Amino acid sequence: MSNDYILQSVKDGVKIIKFNRPAKKNAISREMYAELTKILNEDAQNDSIVVTVLTGVGEYYTSGNDLSSASSMDADEDYEQMMDRRVEVVRRFVTAFIDYPKLLIAVVNGPCIGIGATTLSLCDVVYASDRATFLTPFVDLGICAEACSSYLYPRTMGRSKASEMLLLGRKITAQEAYEFGLVSKVVPHERLGDVFNDLMKYGQLPVNTLKANKRLIMTNLKDRLHEINVTELKQLKECFTSEEMFAALARFASRKSKL
């Protein structure tokens, strides 16, 4: 029922989706982007699924974009075409989150990096283990914010904490994410199981009423988020050809080789 790197299970109206690549800290490969996009878009039409819960297998929620997989060039494409493909994969991925019409709940079980952290503000509810951390090291890597975080982070956490993450690249703790509104519940790691059990009851919520209320919440927001998704990705493509990004990649590679 799933690409091995993405596990799915459904019970009583609640679907659990797990990033399942612990050996790679659940880094999101090209296939995982496509698979999760497909799952969300299909489940959006399947009202037997009322609640969708995202979490990670193992220590990490996700370490974000798998640089090696994402930037691998297909035989028949040049750098420009590879970039366009990458940007289009992310655009569809983020669009699936924005448009998802029912309850989308993230349970952040550990470190959460890059697009794992930015897509949290596209979820309805975010709970976290006290071991969770949140990191968006975009500027340092010569790239830029995505998944509408440049718009939603400041409006969720206030500009100061949002800028600490998006501009300074500061890693924040689960407690900080709670204090600044990105997360609305933090539990001791060993009690994460209770969170999943507790969420099961919401599988019985009346789905049309749920969708109507989510539509109201997304009024005045959804169209703006689609615009921002495109704006951010246009900027990301520019970053992909910038000297600063290549310099950052070189620094990153040299740091990795010393590990």
Place this chain on the structure above:
Amino acid sequence: MSNDYILQSVKDGVKIIKFNRPAKKNAISREMYAELTKILNEDAQNDSIVVTVLTGVGEYYTSGNDLSSASSMDADEDYEQMMDRRVEVVRRFVTAFIDYPKLLIAVVNGPCIGIGATTLSLCDVVYASDRATFLTPFVDLGICAEACSSYLYPRTMGRSKASEMLLLGRKITAQEAYEFGLVSKVVPHERLGDVFNDLMKYGQLPVNTLKANKRLIMTNLKDRLHEINVTELKQLKECFTSEEMFAALARFASRKSKL
């Protein structure tokens, strides 16, 4: 000076308005909606009133909409007309909050449910007793958010805590309401009296300067809130004819009969 269910008193520029139906947990009847709407609209034109404080008599702030009173049909009306009337009563009630030009302060003395909780984000300042709780069980009841809460809750509390209330129907404590910005002061219940005393000094604020500053705060917001009030109530009317709402009412009635 007041319909018995709404008590009013004025002193040194400060009006105190109390929901006064403790036997029904201060549930808001048709008459109470109309009375409070009238008071706010009249006081809006009376600049001897600088500050208006809303609170409840007895244990509750308010248990929200009185289902029995609100859905009672007049002899000469059918269900559609009853719904239109109900929606119009709420539209005017919410409009009076949105347009109120001077200081509107809620002191939440106890449990606060439904439209009691949603109109808090239309107040300028919200203080709460540590016994206060906040509950908006819309989805479970087959109905939808109102009083612009679908817009203001996420922008005040962050999407996650707002969705816990508006979509999951989770009851939140005064401390949670403080941590997520809906409330900006929580006091031990026995010290609520000090809060009212402290508020008296603001009756001396220069009223035109106050109105000018509130106008600035409401710039870029007021027109949007009026739109959202209409959008939410259009959706509420649809909910009133939905199967899910009738099923929820049946569940609610059967739960009540077992109490």
Place this chain on the structure above:
Amino acid sequence: MSNDYILQSVKDGVKIIKFNRPAKKNAISREMYAELTKILNEDAQNDSIVVTVLTGVGEYYTSGNDLSSASSMDADEDYEQMMDRRVEVVRRFVTAFIDYPKLLIAVVNGPCIGIGATTLSLCDVVYASDRATFLTPFVDLGICAEACSSYLYPRTMGRSKASEMLLLGRKITAQEAYEFGLVSKVVPHERLGDVFNDLMKYGQLPVNTLKANKRLIMTNLKDRLHEINVTELKQLKECFTSEEMFAALARFASRKSKL
């Protein structure tokens, strides 16, 4: 290198700007407004400066607008012309903050009043000493909010805490400013030095990537802030001719004479 009241120093891409008028609690004179506006506008074009840190010398961050200096009339101008000049000085000052394209970080070392407090929400990051306090006594003084605080305070802190500051004129502590998102780190006063040391590393951030990410954050915001800056100052000019403002000045003068 600086007007005595504004000190500047640059090292490794980090510029430190200090309000330096401790004898007057760092009240901002006409010359200081002009000097800081000039510095920000010049540094905006100088990409050897990646981070700009604002702080105060002595006990205060700043006590805000120096009433005596700001309202002194030049020989050749009447009251209306003096007001226009004052409003234009503030308009340019606030515009320089809004348009600043790189990292703007406030380190609030002590009490922070009026335009010192309101310009914080135009900074990217705000850190504070535990001795910092934040006060915007506009209504009491017969004047109105400025530096886009009427828009940014409610969207950063939630309407209730923002109204406590902007309408009630309540002084808030560093801890409250943290809890409501205006400030994202509070340190013991004696450890402020560590904050400055820690900020030095951000002078090495890739400046174009930083500017690209800040541009994304400011998308959908910058134009709105310029509009609000003009709206607020139009209202401020009206306040300057209001009876309530003159009455407030008289109260203020008589309180000062009793000190």
